Amino acid sequence: MSTALPLGIDVGGSGIKGAPVDLDKGEFAQERVRIDTPTESTPEAVCEIIARIVEQFDEVHDGSPIGVTVPGVVQHGVVKTAANIDKSWINCEIEKLLEDRLQHDVVVVNDADAAGVAELAYGAAKGQDGLVIMTTLGTGIGTAVINRGVLVPNSELGHLEIDGVDAETVAASSIKTAEGLSYAEWAPRLQRYYRHLEDLMWPDLIVVGGGVSKKSDKFLPLLDLRTPIVPAVLRNAAGIIGAAVLANGHQQEHGRHTS
Numbered sequence: 280m281s282t283a284l285p286l287g288i289d290v291g292g293s294g295i296k297g298a299p300v301d302l303d304k305g306e307f308a309q310e311r312v313r314i315d316t317p318t319e320s321t322p323e324a325v326c327e328i329i330a331r332i333v334e335q336f337d338e339v340h341d342g343s344p345i346g347v348t349v350p351g352v353v354q355h356g357v358v359k360t361a362a363n364i365d366k367s368w369i370n371c372e373i374e375k376l377l378e379d380r381l382q383h384d385v386v387v388v389n390d391a392d393a394a395g396v397a398e399l400a401y402g403a404a405k406g407q408d409g410l411v412i413m414t415t416l417g418t419g420i421g422t423a424v425i426n427r428g429v430l431v432p433n434s435e436l437g438h439l440e441i442d443g444v445d446a447e448t449v450a451a452s453s454i455k456t457a458e459g460l461s462y463a464e465w466a467p468r469l470q471r472y473y474r475h476l477e478d479l480m481w482p483d484l485i486v487v488g489g490g491v492s493k494k495s496d497k498f499l500p501l502l503d504l505r506t507p508i509v510p511a512v513l514r515n516a517a518g519i520i521g522a523a524v525l526a527n528g529h530q531q532e533h534g535r536h537t538s
């Protein structure tokens with residue numbers, strides 16, 4: 280009998296991606312499947328895409344827990360904020376909606392929280408026993424706060440108000456692109472953000488993820504911080520892997536779906 284591998288699904292602005300995850304290795308157990316995010320990306324439309332992705336995998340059995348990331352606060356299975364996604368997500372009982380549709384145990388988590396969990400388990404923060412802050416630089420700024428291996432969910436430190444404005448509206452990598460900033464022009468904004476973050480939180484390590492982290496050699500050396508700051512290593516696999524880790528942990532704690 281084969282074991283029920285957890286499946287991770289990452290819901291992003293342009294694509295919805297999923298794969299079963301081998302938790303011993305921290306790797307995809309089968310090749311990732313990606314489907315474009317629908318133009319009208321309501322929870323119902325996204326649920327249908329997720330169902331299509333789940334059907335693709337023969338490694339996914341009835342007992343497989345499914346972890347799903349969304350780019351907003353998720354409290355007890357309910358989406359609470361939608362800074363950069365369709366506003367119809369707010370107050371959506373997404374976990375219940377997905378469990379009814381998929382007939383699997385489902386855990387829905389914030390995207391940055393999932394990425395942080397994956398980097399701690401298998402990536403740039405592996406073995407770090409202190410306070411780790413993962414930041415994802417993308418359309419917005421996502422954060423995960425993990426202390427001694429325990430995630431404090433929904434930290435939302437990308438929305439810190441700095442100089443009277445929401446930090447992500449100044450320092451996210453989408454702003455770098457929108458304003459055509461060079462790395463040298465963007466770096467002072469990151470410096471202001473990360474210095475503020477370290478002054479408030481005193482982390483032992485900051486991990487920088489998001490697509491732009493591929494180019495971290497162009498901006499991390501320009502920052503002057505007391506906290507070690509390193510690029511993420513799992514790249515765009517982090518959301519899927521972290522979601523699978525969290526779904527598996529949740530199933531072990533709460534027992535298996537029986538319907």
Ligand code: BGC
Nearest residue numbers: 350351352362391419420421
């Ligand atoms: C949202 C966060 C999310 C981040 C990255 C922010 O605008 O508020 O919940 O983690 O974007 O997607």
